[in-house]
Amino acid sequence: MKPESLMMSYGYKPELSEGALKCPIFLTSTFVFKNAEEGKSFFEVAYGLREKKEGEELGLIYSRLNNPDLEILENRLTLWDNAEDAAVFESGMSAISTSMLTFLNPGDTLLYSNPLYGGSHHFINHVLTRFGINIIDFNSTESKEDIYQKIEDANLSGTVKMVYVETPGNPTNSLIDLKMCAELCSEFSTEERKSLLVVDNTYLGPLWQNPLNIGADLIVYSATKYIGGHSDVIAGAVLGSKELMAQIKGMRTFLGNMAGPWTGWLLMRSLETLKMRMETQAFNAERVAAFLNEHPKVEKVYYLGDLTPEKDPEAYRIYKSQCKSPGAMISFDIKGGEKEAFKFLNSLKLIKLAVSLGSTESLAEHPFTMTHADVSSDVKNSVSITEKLVRISIGVENPDDIISDINQALEKVKVPDFSFLQ
Numbered sequence: 001m002k003p004e005s006l007m008m009s010y011g012y013k014p015e016l017s018e019g020a021l022k023c024p025i026f027l028t029s030t031f032v033f034k035n036a037e038e039g040k041s042f043f044e045v046a047y048g049l050r051e052k053k054e055g056e057e058l059g060l061i062y063s064r065l066n067n068p069d070l071e072i073l074e075n076r077l078t079l080w081d082n083a084e085d086a087a088v089f090e091s092g093m094s095a096i097s098t099s100m101l102t103f104l105n106p107g108d109t110l111l112y113s114n115p116l117y118g119g120s121h122h123f124i125n126h127v128l129t130r131f132g133i134n135i136i137d138f139n140s141t142e143s144k145e146d147i148y149q150k151i152e153d154a155n156l157s158g159t160v161k162m163v164y165v166e167t168p169g170n171p172t173n174s175l176i177d178l179k180m181c182a183e184l185c186s187e188f189s190t191e192e193r194k195s196l197l198v199v200d201n202t203y204l205g206p207l208w209q210n211p212l213n214i215g216a217d218l219i220v221y222s223a224t225k226y227i228g229g230h231s232d233v234i235a236g237a238v239l240g241s242k243e244l245m246a247q248i249k250g251m252r253t254f255l256g257n258m259a260g261p262w263t264g265w266l267l268m269r270s271l272e273t274l275k276m277r278m279e280t281q282a283f284n285a286e287r288v289a290a291f292l293n294e295h296p297k298v299e300k301v302y303y304l305g306d307l308t309p310e311k312d313p314e315a316y317r318i319y320k321s322q323c324k325s326p327g328a329m330i331s332f333d334i335k336g337g338e339k340e341a342f343k344f345l346n347s348l349k350l351i352k353l354a355v356s357l358g359s360t361e362s363l364a365e366h367p368f369t370m371t372h373a374d375v376s377s378d379v380k381n382s383v384s385i386t387e388k389l390v391r392i393s394i395g396v397e398n399p400d401d402i403i404s405d406i407n408q409a410l411e412k413v414k415v416p417d418f419s420f421l422q
């Protein structure tokens, strides 16, 4: 069966919960063992003192290690990405930082794509470097040869242990070729040391891009975005093979940054409508993009659905090979600069002025001064994040209402008149 058919029931047994149709919220810190022998047996598995028997699951011990709401949610999350296992965290950032801390050691090199989510960029540049991890970045315009040249120029002692990629890039939807990254990882790998490809799949996942099928080793999510989808919960997830996830779950146990049962329950509720929400958002986004493309006060639209083999052959090729939909994130350059962008944002009525994305309500923001304020001007310029750029996350409202809100806000903007220059 398809994931959307299983989201209401998969992994939950009503007979274990007094017949309750829905999985209750297991607000308990600890679990009672039937007898001392059972407690001993559960701990043997938890601490890896013995191999699991055929079909044996880790018994319920303590909610930092496991809890029914988290386990059922994790089982359901694996279905969308065809993953062996998943781990849920209290935020996207804890999913990301835990994945990095699990596999990177002093002297290792992390290769990452630009632009990254601001929090990930900060963690890599200001925290990992304190622990002796070398970092090298690349962007969507750089080829495999360019990347090899950069690594050679950096003259590092250690090997590249992890390639960390966000695609499509936030906020301009620039694409990184995941197949090329998977090739890099296999070239960096040796018998004893596997180099891992980790993909932040928040922007298109889990419906529209499935990196594990394209050679990624791990997927990370901010479940705060599409997966949660209602702007009412912060959460994150990591997905991958049983072997890698066992290491990540081990690290999570000791960092103690698992999600709580209430978060787990909220996300299970969200997953039931994930497909309908995301499909409606993508449907609306297509209409909004068409409107923006025709508007005289809009200079350029950054929307995956606009890629063509003639204008952008390379991006189009990557798009066709790894994305199943253009998604619901649109950015555009307004004619003018910060003043015009702010006037537009301040004039919106239905669309709220807020960061975050992927939720039922449409949100708009100004990346240059908000989500990407911390990124250096050089990097911002190299990836088209300028004062005139506005980002919109399209929600599930009626598309005509979204468009008329954008239209009335654009009407309030006075485009500077440069005609005297001609």
Ligand SMILES: *Cc1c(COP(=O)(O)O)cnc(C)c1O
Pocket (backbone or CB within 6 Å): 091, 092, 093, 094, 117, 119, 120, 166, 170, 200, 202, 203, 221, 222, 223, 224, 225, 234, 235, 236
């Ligand atoms: C929001 C976001 C994150 C961080 O997730 P939190 O849930 O806010 O911790 C990471 N990556 C991307 C692409 C995001 O949009």
